[in-house]
Amino acid sequence: MTQHPDRLIFGAAYYDEYTPAAAGPDRLERDMQMMVAAGFTTIRIAEFTWGTWNPAPGVFDFTHIDRALDAAAAHGLDVIVGTPTAAIPTWLASRHPEVLGVTAVGPNKYGPRQNMNILAPAYRHYAEAAIRALARHTAPREHVVGFQLDNETKYYDAANPDIQRAFVDSLKRRFGAGQEGLNALNSAFGLNYWANRVGAWEDFPDVTGTINGSLAAAFDAFRRGLVTDFLAWQRALVDEYRRADQFVTQNFDYEWRGHSFGIQPAVDHFQAADAVTLAGVDIYHPGEDQLTGKEIGFGGDISRSLKDGDPYLVIETQAQGQMGWLPYPGQLRLQAYSHLASGACGVMYWHWGSIHNSFETYWKGLLSQDYTPNPTYREACVVGRELKEHAASLTGLRKHNRVAIMVSNEAYTALEWFSLEAGFPRQYAGGGANYNDVFRWLYDALFDLNLEVDVVPADAPVERLNRYAVLVAPALYVTPQATTDALRAYVAGGGHLLTTFRTGVADENVQVFTDRQPHGLSGLLGLGTDQFTRPDGVALRPVGALAAALDDDGATEPATLATATFMELLTPVDAAALQGDAEVEVLAIYDHHAWSGPAIATRAVGDGSITHLATMTSPALTRAVLELVAERAGVTDWAQDLAGVVTVRRGTNGRGRRLTYFLNCSREPAAFVLPVRGHDVLGTLGRAGAVVDASTTVTVPAWGVLVVEA
Template identity: 30%
Template sequence: MGKSLKTDRFTLGVCYYPEHWDEALWEEDFQRMKAMRFDIIRIAEFAWAIFEPEEGRYDFSLFDRALDAAHRHGLKVIMGTPTATPPAWLTTKYPEVLNATIDGLPYHHGARRHYNYSSTKYRELCANIVRRMAVHFKDHPAIVGWQIDNEFNCQIDTYYAEADHLAFREWLKRKYGTLDKLNQAWGTVFWSQTYTDWEQVHLTRRVVSNTPNPHQALDEKRFISDNTIDFAKVQTDILRDIAPHHWLTTNGLFGHLDSHRLTDEQLDFFSYDTYPLFATIFNDPNEEEPLLDRKWSLNLSAVRDVSPNFCVMEQQSGPGGWTNSIELPTPEPGQMRLWTYQSIAHGADMVLFFRWRTATVGTEMYWHGINDYHNQPNRRVAEATIIGEELQRLGEGLVGRRYVAEVALLDDYDNEWDGEHDTYPGALRGASYGAWYKQLQYRHIPADRVKLRTGVGLDELRKYKFVVYPHPAILTEETAMLLKEYVKGGGKVVFGARTGYKDETGRCRMMPFPGYAAELCGIHLEDFTRIAGTVKPALVRMVGEAAGLTAGAVAEAASEFPAIKFNDIIAVDQPSVTVEAEYTTAYYAGKPAMTCNRVGAGEAWYYGAAFSEAVVDKLINRLGLQSPVADWCELPRQVELAVRVDDAGEAWHFLLNYGANEAYIRVAEEVEDVISGEWLTGDATIPGYGVRILRKSDKS
């Protein structure tokens, strides 16, 4: 269980940049915020040049006045450390602080996040500004907490400055101790890559065919994560020493960063920036019935695994755009409210909209906030006002509740990072996680995302009746034993192709596939093929028991579907294994494609391909998974169900309508919509982009 935001009442707020506006606007801005029921603002994360206009000369007067004005109007403040945007005097005087491309060419001043974490000079200058800010602002009554930096590893998550190569070597020395052990772990005997001096070792660099050593590439990502956390520690140590009464967080969930470890070691809780329209512009235009903005719930599930109750530091309120790249369309009426409740449904107990007023200058002058440039009333202001009124009314009833799910999608950082370079397992991951989450969503079955890591043990897994671990190419003996104990106790686990054949260095094991999962699944693989070029996916048909199924369901289960991306040909080793699906085409027609092994009170399933929506649908039926409201509420596919429960066990059922059209539901028991206070039974509706939160009556 991760660290959570602790609060008595739901907190709503907005990101505000006093340095962008004439001071004459501040008072009216803060008055309007309070009238809209906002309680908190975030400031200063990009203001280093204001705080320290030249090296060693500090000026906090502008923010002193802004903080005093916010406090007069009863607004609390999250203070940002400004280390994501070093000022021009700094990068000019100390060019070694700049990040570099893989070819060693430095990035230049003029954007943001152009520094590297390894520069001792940059760490020194960051410590100076954070210490000065902490001393100056520690006693201001408006400040309740600090945001460290801004979006670690956003925009760029690789680092190739000279300081990074040096730091990587030191990291490797601590990890391996000797070059002999490094050479062994990296398999440098291949292609005569053996290192004989530490000076020969670097981060990955540009090589022929863009094929760096895969074990080096995996360690590089581990190093970047550790180095980022170490950089954050420079700031958190100072703030905890000088301002121990303030909480610390940061906003993120970006690449090459163990956000769990960052939070466990450095923060009080984790925060996230939620822009659901990103899920629409990167959507496959050929996908049938895509989740679109609803897919953002998958990201929120990942955040919830870091902090079960978290803060949304930036909630999308308008269209988003950078002058030469990002182009997010305008939210339709009702979507801003829908997305706010989407965040809350998944565990957010504090939400800040981005931003109060749209910037009139700079790269983000098309990244619109609640207010437009003209500062006149608009529909986003009206919608935010409704949200503020509702959340103030719901108050303490919202916060502290835990999201409840009986299904978990498992993953781990090593396989995530290894899969970026190694496309054999990596190319399967997105399809499988997407198919599972999509079909669970459309079946109204809440799901968690769980990162398997140190500290996640049997008690954590036993919360779930069913877990999916699609393609863990790297599977340690310890993890396999953990999953075996989970299954023996009654749990069900599903694996996919490319499971278990690597160790933690990314080296292939000299043992039958699927490695340490073979005994648990009761199988081995007798052959396999990647699906590429003229090699097409084999067709698969479900077989095995169909007891209790209607004739139509039996026919549907028998229909054929393609086994995508990769095909493992399975051989059964144990009598407890049943063949649940078989290939019907290709040279391996008639061979098992899916098996189930009964182990103790549970089951271990293996599917020899990436998961498609078709096979997930059939598996959900075969496994008997049902929505937790199946016996009292009928929901259409366009509505997401999320369940949050308080310490007393009272459940609030969030119904989120992602369709522009009205959604029809049927309720078999009397329930209260806690937003409107309306009591429902029988047929009811949810408006387009509307939300209901249902609570069953005491007599239900």
Template identity: 25%
Template structure:
């Protein structure tokens, strides 16, 4: 991080589009922002056609006036480079910049993100507009930072223009050096796919039916897209560092096929996320038990925190609605906007901007409601935002710079995420098990991190946690297995699920007993396995001798085998039914000072709860705080002490029990005994 204090002091702000409004509205908008406690705005990320109305002709006067006016009102400004929306003159004159679908259809002008990252001309023009903007505003006293592009890989995260095929060919040539090595990595001996000339190499193209590429090529495709996206962002990042070194640099998103960790390490001062908790409710499975709804955004925020322990929310949901051709979300109920704001802050956000100041009156997003309605009259969301602004003006200094504390981490990695998009024999399991573990931990008020295992992950990073949950790492490199062995030897506990360790980094299946690279650590082999689907009814697991201690074992079953002479492996649960009834389903292996668990199915919250209870894990505030299931607990520690954030996701009031006395930070009042937390309410308890 070039600017270690970039996220200090704590700031609350809003996304603003001066180009959408009559200039006569600006002064009143800015005045009301300050009255509401907002201190920063984001501008410019979709305004390329205004900055450069024709090639080589630059006009900054409108934004000069808008930024000068913001400065007069004491507002700070974040500038977005406008490269997510190339203007019509650009795409008309240089059609090679446009993206192409897998089927070969060129995406035309009229939406956004319709370009490709590989076009030399597009990269050249992006560099020019970025440099001219940086030169224009590098010393403006209101400007504090830059957002590169907007939501990289949103709308689409696959690219098949001619330039992309050429760039991919160069990428694989640099990666593999020889065709023999490439053919080996992609297993091209299968189905006579062997390549004999580099000119034969393309990104996946339509084959027999839609998107059905060689699976090893498909994995490398995702790696290429990530590298190519980072290279595109780096062009702008390098220019901003050169021309505006006093400003910080970030970008926003969390979308597919992008190693956000490496991008942040290489280019950014911190990462930014766009938080729309009601997105979580759009695709809820009505059959899902204890669906998390907007609470599942906390799991997303935990993943963001793994990229950047302290981060920015560049777009925080403030209203409901959607685009003209889709209905996404209802309007937040009273208190929900405040709840979602503190959800972001509790999980590590030290800069939060609402989307948006006023609902657009034109374009696709005329129903994507912001704080203000079209008519600009006072409304409930304005009042709620004002209350939040007043609170954070008082307590933000106690929050900024503090870090979330957790003793357990759910492990992820990009190899398995990207491979699992195509490989349905393990990909869907990762997300299901991760969510079920999160549910089980939430019910017990045990905060968790999400930790991405990467090539440079150190033993010390793992040792921050007493427990690691790595649900279904089908791809497990020997180096990763060795790192986990060292972690367990030193006293850590790791928990695997079915489908662990049977693939290498290319997605090839190991010719060794399952669970492959994890076999030594787990102390077991997989005797047999089966997909559970169709007429094959899910079996159950029997935990110990209690006949009522049953949990489902859905989706996939690994039937485990323990060596008869093993002195370290304990069978924790067995299968209760089917032809493998009585066979080991869950095992625990004592390894060094720690232990490795193997769970032979996809996790349910009930099964994860069994493991949690067996490990004796408890809420960090269990000794003095009792919470109902509807309330989430997150703990942040910093110079101001330890802060316990309590978030009630229910519309109904919740009763919490506080032993002794604690100070509630938002109201600056002492609390003790039974305390009522209102529906959608928030409290921050400070330890003495």
């Protein structure tokens, strides 16, 4: 996986090219000395500098690259080399303006990064020349440990004519190039509506103007495939030069809402990750009093799952970051251990020294513009020292999770076209909740309960699903038959499935099914729906086991019973459609003058079960439902008793010992009775490595961490 599996990667992106002359001729040397003092092991170079070292076609000047490589080698630092293709040089845009992307609102202008058409022949030609030159020049260096392909690659909403032609060609391959194929396409996408039927392939319209969600979703899926192909293409080029001990990675990112929020709509991470040997990720999150660890959690859980549980590398995360992220004392350290607790093999900051010009001047690195040690840097020194001292305990973490959450790019796209709160495209309906809001609603509840999860794609085979006692499937709007069959087989095999509203609505062509929803699952649940609305002023009344659980949870305040976003009206399915003999167990009903049916229900199916949330519930009520499902599946333990006190993350380290992280994302100390016996790895409670006994009352400081190795 990496050259040094027995140590953790710790470092930052470094750009000698960005350093102003006023910083002095010895700035590079002083930077390296400060990195060594901070315990850095690795720097990342070369990305976003295409125009510097390739100033004209066929001209390569590796002065800055060599300066950084030589300095790193002299100070014992490893280097990750990034291909520079996410920002094109001026000469390329000038000579070949067709490489700039054309979106639904018109052609891009030069200036920003990621403004290109990644399919453009001229872009590919010059990108290949640059990648080959860079890889050829740097791969022989012993301390170059890996290559990063591009940067946060997406398709950038490009819909250039060549992309659209390639899309139409893909439809011909899928449906057939003759008239029968056109007929099949028109039927699958419902193109008779508003006279959108395509009578001849040469009449295929510009997709950017479509009002058809099926066609638009197919185009988005095709463009996600372009990203997968693009990264595979870069991997093949790099492979011609890299050594067997050099890894290949990519810094995948997530939907952006001022920070990382949910799955990335423009990339199928599970498919694109085939191009890398080491999964990489950029995770940015709220800071200061808004630091919860949830973004670190979901970002890490997805990244770890891309390679089926292998450790992943946090290639970018914040040091000082943007406004509102300046870490309180202890937070930088807590953030680093939170990444490791999710299974990361290292943490790298974006970036080392804050830049002095241009767009990201105040997205601050570890050092400010004056390059002097500051509290954030000094805390990084603590992290670096600890990671080196305790590497034997902290490396190679593997998870053994019994809960998984299923994600779907196809469902994301569909709900952009058929929004939850309006039924029309979100861009025309004033926004509102999207797929990621539903995903995070359930993920955050699981996180709060200390129920760790893996993440699986919607096309995961049942053999993969069967590893988990509980499977959560939020808003799985698009359910191809293979997915439906896998979910049914999972439940039949004893799995406990939790679904939500807007699941089992449409097939792979985003054509709504003609039976009761959720398609293929209503017979298992014993309930289905064909009516729904917005839950304005609708509350819930818990009943049965859920009411009892809420009475017994010891909360100081009752759970909020309000609903939000969407509500299905569930009614019993016909007896002929019912599968199994068990009765439906209603857990909550709508408390409303008109709507009074089940809102949350569960039903046993053999040794398995299916539970359905027909509306979006409050965090406390959602946690209660999830904990009830988890208890019945036999996956709860003492970690749930610490929910709300500390975040618990667990696994087995590289030397086969059980590792438990207790993370305190709070400005107040957290006191609790320690549920495990082992060694205090970091010395949080006293001496590093000292044995701490279970049943001892311990206190983790504000923004602190306790790591116990058993």
